[in-house]
Amino acid sequence: MGTDHIRVRVPATSANLGAGFDVFGIALESPADIIEVKKSERIEIEVIGAGREHIPTDPRRNTAGIVASSLEKPVKIIIHRAIPLSSGLGSSAAPAAGVAVALNMMFDLGLSREELVRLAAQGEKAASGVQHADNVAPAICGGFVIVHKDRVISLMPENIGIVAVHPEIVVSTRTARALLPKKMWLGDVSFNTASAASMVVGMMKNDIKLIGESMENRGIEQVRSRLIRGYPQVRKSAIDAGAAGVTISGSGPTMIAVCRMDERENIAQAMIQAFRDNQVKSEAFITTIGKGAEILQKQI
Ligand code: HSE
Secondary structure: OOOOEEEEEEEEEEEOOOOOOOOEEEEEEEEEEEEEEEEOOOOEEEEEOOOHHHOOOOOOOOHHHHHHHHOOOOEEEEEEOOOOOOOOOOOOHHHHHHHHHHHHHHOOOOOOHHHHHHHHHHHHHHHHOOOOOOOHHHHHHEOEEEEEOOEEEEEOOOOOEEEEEEEOOOOOHHHHHHOOOOOOOHHHHHHHHHHHHHHHHHHHHOOHHHHHHOOOOOOOHHHHHHHOOOHHHHHHHHHHOOOOEEEEOOOOOOEEEEEOHHHHHHHHHHHHHHHHHOOOOEEEEEEEEOEOOEEEEEEO
16 A cells, blocks of 8 residues: 655755766765655646745656656655755755656555656656666665666765865756767776776765876866856865865765765865855855655555
8 A cells, every 4th residue: 555645855966076977976964855746637747945936846847747747646746855956966966866766666566766766857858858876876876877878776885074165157968968079088087987997986985086087087077167167266276275186076066075974064165265266155055965755654
C-alpha cells in the first residue's frame, strides 16, 4: 500500500567538478528544495519561492511534470524552492529527482536507483535540451557520483569543505552548452582523462589537495568562463585564500571551491569580494558533500 502525500528534501548539486564533464557530480549538504507530492485527479504544479515566475507550471515543460507524465501518475507537485535558479547548482534537476523518488514510494514502483536516475534525467532534457544525469544522479544518490552508461557509482567522501558562490548573473544551461566545442584535440582529451582519474582517487582517499588539483579541464571551462564576469579574479582570490581548487559549478555561473572545512569562511569572503570588485553581487553557500534525496514525511 502506498501513501498519498510525500515530502522529499532534495539537495543542490554541482556537476562536472572541472574534471568530469557530464560524468561527475556531488550533492551539497545545502541548499535544498522541498518537493511535495500529493495524489490528485491530474498532474498539477505549484511553485513556491523566489523566481517562481520563471518556472513553467505546464507539466510538459516542467522537469518534475515530465517525470510524473512519463509514469502517467496524476499528482499535485508543490516545489518549495531554495536552490537558486539557472545557477549551475542543479535547480532543474532537484524537482525531477524529488518527484521520481516520491512516486517510486507512493506507487510502490520498486525502481532501482539507476532507473530513478534515468527517469529524472528525462526531465533534465526539457531544461537543457540534452539528457545529462550528472545533477540528477547526485541529487538522488548523494555523495560524489560517477555516471557511466547505465551505471551510477557513488562514494561518500567526508570533511570536504565546499564553497559555492553564486553571482547575480544568469546563464542558461542551453546557452552554456551551445558554446562548447564539437570536437576536441587528443592532447586535451588526455589531460581531461588524467584530471578525472586523479579526481576519483582524491575522492576515494578524502584527499582535498588531490581533489582540488584535479578540478581542471581543457576546452570547456575556458569558453564558459567568458559568461562569468570576474571569473579570473574570483578564481585567483579563492586559490590565494587557500582553496585546493576552484571551477565552474555545472554550466555556471556559480563557482565552486574545494578546501579544508575550517577555510570555507575566508574563501567565501574572498570570492564575494572579487565578484564585488567586478560590480557583481553574489551569495555564498558554505557547505560540504552531503546526502541525496530524503523522504521527510508521508501521510496515508
Ligand atoms: N554537465 C552539465 C553541463 C551540467 O556542464 O552542461 C549542467 O548543470
